[in-house]
Amino acid sequence: MSSTPSAIKLYKGLSIYRVANSPYWMVRVWDRKRKKYITKTTGETSSILAKEAAQSLALSLLRAEKPVELEYAFHTYARKLLHKSRLQSDAGERNAQYVKTIHWAVQNADWGLLDYFGDMDVRKVKSMHFQEYLGWLQKKRPALAASTKNTLNATFRNVMKMAVDEGAIDAVPSTPRSKLKDNPRPFFRFHPLVSKEEDAYQALLTAAKQMAEDKVIVRGVPVTDELYDLLLFLSHSFVRPLTTELYAIRHSDVTVADDPKRLVVTVRDGKTGYRAANTMPAAVSVYERIKQRNPNADGEDYIFLPEYLNRTTAAKIIQRQFGELMDRSGLKVDKSTGKTHTLYSLRHTAICMRIINSEGQVNIFNLAKNAGTSVDQIERFYARFLPLSKEMARNLQSFGE
Numbered sequence: 001m002s003s004t005p006s007a008i009k010l011y012k013g014l015s016i017y018r019v020a021n022s023p024y025w026m027v028r029v030w031d032r033k034r035k036k037y038i039t040k041t042t043g044e045t046s047s048i049l050a051k052e053a054a055q056s057l058a059l060s061l062l063r064a065e066k067p068v069e070l071e072y073a074f075h076t077y078a079r080k081l082l083h084k085s086r087l088q089s090d091a092g093e094r095n096a097q098y099v100k101t102i103h104w105a106v107q108n109a110d111w112g113l114l115d116y117f118g119d120m121d122v123r124k125v126k127s128m129h130f131q132e133y134l135g136w137l138q139k140k141r142p143a144l145a146a147s148t149k150n151t152l153n154a155t156f157r158n159v160m161k162m163a164v165d166e167g168a169i170d171a172v173p174s175t176p177r178s179k180l181k182d183n184p185r186p187f188f189r190f191h192p193l194v195s196k197e198e199d200a201y202q203a204l205l206t207a208a209k210q211m212a213e214d215k216v217i218v219r220g221v222p223v224t225d226e227l228y229d230l231l232l233f234l235s236h237s238f239v240r241p242l243t244t245e246l247y248a249i250r251h252s253d254v255t256v257a258d259d260p261k262r263l264v265v266t267v268r269d270g271k272t273g274y275r276a277a278n279t280m281p282a283a284v285s286v287y288e289r290i291k292q293r294n295p296n297a298d299g300e301d302y303i304f305l306p307e308y309l310n311r312t313t314a315a316k317i318i319q320r321q322f323g324e325l326m327d328r329s330g331l332k333v334d335k336s337t338g339k340t341h342t343l344y345s346l347r348h349t350a351i352c353m354r355i356i357n358s359e360g361q362v363n364i365f366n367l368a369k370n371a372g373t374s375v376d377q378i379e380r381f382y383a384r385f386l387p388l389s390k391e392m393a394r395n396l397q398s399f400g401e
Contacts, residue, residue, distance in 0.1 A: 008047065014058050016042065016050045025050030029058050035116060035136060074117040074125065077162040078106050081155075084162070095269045096244060105155035111140050113156055122163040127173040130156060134176075150177055186334035186341055187348035188235075193356055200331055201349060205231060207329035211321075218324045219317075226293070227321050229286045230304055234346035235353070236280040237265060238371040241318075241343035245270045245372075247311040252299030254287060263287055270372050277370040280350075319343065347371070351378065 007017035013030035023045045031038050042053035070076055085102045088094035106113050116133050117125065130153075137144060137152075153175050160172040190201040208228040216223045230246075239245045245267050253266040263279040290303050297306065305314040322343055326332040334341055351371060354362045368375045 008051070010051060010054060014054055016047065016054050025053075027054040027057055029054065035132075069121075072121045072123055072168055074120045074122050074159065075114055077122060077166075077168070078114055078118075078159045080162050080166075081159050082106060095271065095273045097271050098273075101151060102155060102158075105152050106159070111137055113152065113159065117156075117159075122160065122168055125160070125173060127175060130173065130175045153177060184337050185348040186337045186339040186345050187352050188331070188334075188341065188345055189336065190349065190353060190356075193352075201235070203329060204325070204331055207331070208325055211325060211328065216324065216328075218321045221317050221321070223321050223324075225289070226304065227318065227325070229289055230318060231322075231346055233283055233286045233304075234343065235350045236283040236286070237263070238277060238279070238347060238350050238367075239265065239267060240271055240347055240372070241315070242271065243311040243315050247302065247304060247315050249303050250299060251291075251297055251301055251303060254303065256284060256287065267372065272372045275369070275372050277372070280354075 007015050009015040015028050016025045017028065018025050025042045025044050025047060026039060027042050027050070028037055028039050030036075038057075040057070042050040044050040044053055082103060085094060085099045089096060089099045104112070109115065116136065117129070120129070133156075134149065137149070157172050157175060160169065163169045164172055188201040188204055189198065191199045194200075196202075205228060208223075208231055209225070211223045212225045212228060233239075234241060234246065239249070241247075248269065249265060249267070253268065255264040257264050257278075261281045261284055263283050265277050265279060267275050267277060287303070291297065294301065294306060302311070302314070305317065308314040308317070326341060332340060334345070351367065354367055364375050364378050368378050371378075
């Protein structure tokens with residue numbers, strides 16, 4: 001007998017095979033309910049009888065798959081959650097990113113929640129089933145980030161909560177959160193954190209100005225002082241370089257305020273929803289230059305690249321110019337973390353600047369509120385990774401005076 005299993009495929013999801021040193025045929029059948037293959041012996045040495053045994057097993061599994069009543073099917077509550085998220089978005093209670101994330105977690109064709117739990121009866125879904133889903137997911141996507149798994153976890157729980165709210169089940173099954181690794185965020189090192197000679201932030205701004213003076217053209221679009229102002233605005237306003245935040249800001253969203261000098265910027269549909277945020281004084285000078293460049297702008301005009309009504313196009317233009325800037329300046333990689341700088345690094349720089357330049361006295365809650373994030377995020381990804389500095393030492397020694 002051959003040492004290699006000889007297999008006979010009956011149809012998709014059902015086959016028989018024989019292994020070395022055994023006279024009996026085995027059956028391998030796909031169990032749609034449990035989302036895995038079942039392997040067992042047919043007890044037959046004849047391939048003809050083994051085929052009959054395999055088909056009987058497949059038929060018994062099919063009969064066991066009693067159709068779930070529509071009102072108890074997981075997909076019913078998943079679709080209700082999708083509908084609810086759209087209504088919340090329309091009412092301004094949730095941002096577009098939240099809706100997009102819910103849809104992605106539920107409907108991803110390869111490994112979304114519907115793909116695995118779709119026809120399951122919510123009354124029978126237990127904690128073990130979510131654990132099995134994570135195991136199935138690990139095999140399909142072994143490199144999936146912990147944050148992605150937690151997003152799927154939260155969405156699963158929201159679907160089950162819909163079932164609770166409608167009386168289909170009594171409680172949401174407990175599910176484990178994946179432990180997130182707190183990695184430092186790359187930012188442009190600045191003085192006094194580093195020496196003036198090593199000040200990457202000032203080197204960045206200088207290089208951006210030089211590109212505008214040299215009339216550099218990137219993919220057919222000339223680099224102007226607008227790139228310099230955008231970088232400066234990002235590092236003094238705490239907004240995210242997203243189409244729903246930075247590139248969505250119109251003149252009607254900006255108010256110049258005094259005492260202290262600042263801009264009050266309204267972010268209408270940011271990553272964490274609606275917020276009004278104070279900027280640092282330098283952002284006021286940026287905005288004044290923007291108005292000088294566009295003296296006829298009205299309230300509905302965007303403050304950056306207003307000539308591009310498609311904000312995705314505007315964002316791509318800036319991303320390309322920023323990429324060229326990184327190549328020309330030699331600042332592409334953050335030497336301390338080894339990570340590549342992106343436009344997001346300016347937001348990280350803004351947060352780190354407030355912590356360092358205030359000598360640790362900035363109110364972290366206030367900083368988090370302005371940045372549209374949480375105190376936990378500030379502490380996990382920024383404060384704890386900042387190196388010791390003279391400013392921090394002065395702050396530490398000033399306590400009690």
